[in-house]
Amino acid sequence: MRIALAVGWWRIARAKIAHTKFVRNLICRPLLSVDSPDIWKINPGSSSHFSSHPSSNFSASNEKIGVVLDGKLIANDLKSRIAGEVNEMKKAIGKTPGLGIVLVGERRDSHTFIRTKVKACNEVGIVSVVAELPNNSKEGDICDAVSRFNDNPSVHGIIVQLPLPKHLDEEKIMNVVSVEKDVDGFHPLNMGNLAIAGREPLFIPCAPKACLELLLRYGMDLRGKKAAVVGRSKIVGLPTSLLLQRHQATVSLVHAFTGNPEKVTCQADIVVSDVGTPNTIRGHWLKPGAVVIDTGTSSVEDPKRSSGYRLVGDVCYDEAIKKVAAITPVPGGVGPVTIAMLLSNTLDSAKRCYDFT
Numbered sequence: 001m002r003i004a005l006a007v008g009w010w011r012i013a014r015a016k017i018a019h020t021k022f023v024r025n026l027i028c029r030p031l032l033s034v035d036s037p038d039i040w041k042i043n044p045g046s047s048s049h050f051s052s053h054p055s056s057n058f059s060a061s062n063e064k065i066g067v068v069l070d071g072k073l074i075a076n077d078l079k080s081r082i083a084g085e086v087n088e089m090k091k092a093i094g095k096t097p098g099l100g101i102v103l104v105g106e107r108r109d110s111h112t113f114i115r116t117k118v119k120a121c122n123e124v125g126i127v128s129v130v131a132e133l134p135n136n137s138k139e140g141d142i143c144d145a146v147s148r149f150n151d152n153p154s155v156h157g158i159i160v161q162l163p164l165p166k167h168l169d170e171e172k173i174m175n176v177v178s179v180e181k182d183v184d185g186f187h188p189l190n191m192g193n194l195a196i197a198g199r200e201p202l203f204i205p206c207a208p209k210a211c212l213e214l215l216l217r218y219g220m221d222l223r224g225k226k227a228a229v230v231g232r233s234k235i236v237g238l239p240t241s242l243l244l245q246r247h248q249a250t251v252s253l254v255h256a257f258t259g260n261p262e263k264v265t266c267q268a269d270i271v272v273s274d275v276g277t278p279n280t281i282r283g284h285w286l287k288p289g290a291v292v293i294d295t296g297t298s299s300v301e302d303p304k305r306s307s308g309y310r311l312v313g314d315v316c317y318d319e320a321i322k323k324v325a326a327i328t329p330v331p332g333g334v335g336p337v338t339i340a341m342l343l344s345n346t347l348d349s350a351k352r353c354y355d356f357t
């Protein structure tokens, strides 16, 4: 009886210590730093790129403790550093980073996302300008709006909020964005350089950067880990798979045509989901002790809320939390870190433009 009590007490104490250590890690220096993506400096011969990072509860013991990865905490840490750097830049050279946003149509979700992005810019002192165009705009009107941002020296980053109305050729419009201002990282040159070892893109797409930031802050050593990415969109799935392989993970890319996707995901140490359909990833799709990054953000009706809806991810959270080592919640997981990465990319672009280090 006494032994059982002591073992129980020891388990609780160990979980508490691990959790305190984990929270400390969350607010320590990021590995994908805000000023330069130091992942490109990996030296395969060195002991460990990650060993400079305080080791976490996870990599040390691989215990299942169902940690909820707090994206808001990480985003606030990133934003306060970005705000500090923006301020330094203003003081030193009298310049302010600027973000140009192209928003087409009346989609409620797009307008909400843009409000969030503009608010985040204001918080850190980045100037944002929104070019709002009607739903029935012609391709030429949108390309002109992008070109004006390309030509504006006080705009250092440009995003075209997706999805665009169906009648527009998305690729044609995205290709107008100057590669030097492509803070979304969707330009073929940036995406191509992300895919090829030894090359450095000017920008890494924001949501994939956020996924890696969460994994690395959690202290996960990605080398040789099995990762399953569900979804292959250019915003999240495809570039996340590329970034994971650059971090030496063994990556499987699952999509709508994959037969028995759960056979792939249940082997994975890391599952990143980017589908946009609630409850796609069920508990039995996951290996015990896996780390799950849920980027899915769908609004579902909720009459109990004053707004009438709430946001949910792709993962059946209640089933997953009982099984996994760690998981990102929705909301409050990947989303806020994605926004912080957009600010970080915009700051990087301005620094590059003025040769300010």
Ligand SMILES: NC(=O)C1=CN([C@@H]2O[C@H](COP(=O)(O)OP(=O)(O)OC[C@H]3O[C@@H](n4cnc5c(N)ncnc54)[C@H](OP(=O)(O)O)[C@@H]3O)[C@@H](O)[C@H]2O)C=CC1
Pocket: 207, 210, 230, 231, 232, 233, 234, 235, 236, 237, 254, 255, 256, 257, 258, 261, 274, 275, 276, 277, 280, 294, 295, 296, 297, 298, 334, 335, 338, 339
């Ligand atoms: N939190 C964040 O920072 C971000 C969140 N998001 C959210 O991520 C979600 C996805 O967005 P986005 O990437 O633009 O969406 P897309 O529709 O472009 O991509 C969805 C992907 O999921 C795949 N897919 C669909 N059904 C299945 C299935 N049953 N099994 C396996 N794969 C499937 C599709 O496969 P196929 O290619 O074969 O069609 C496709 O590759 C949305 O909820 C969005 O709001 C997006 C960006 C950032």
Ligand SMILES: Nc1nc(=O)c2c([nH]1)NC[C@@H]1CN(c3ccc(C(=O)N[C@@H](CCC(=O)O)C(=O)O)cc3)C=[N+]21
Pocket: 112, 113, 116, 159, 160, 161, 162, 163, 184, 206, 207, 235, 297, 311, 330, 331, 332, 333, 334, 335, 336, 338, 339
């Ligand atoms: N050119 C372009 N670049 C994008 O990066 C891009 C895009 N188009 N189109 C739409 C998707 C979606 N996306 C999200 C970003 C932040 C949250 C986010 O901050 N989510 C919060 C909740 C936000 C809320 O409450 O509305 C959270 O999860 O906590 C979600 C989704 C970026 N996208």
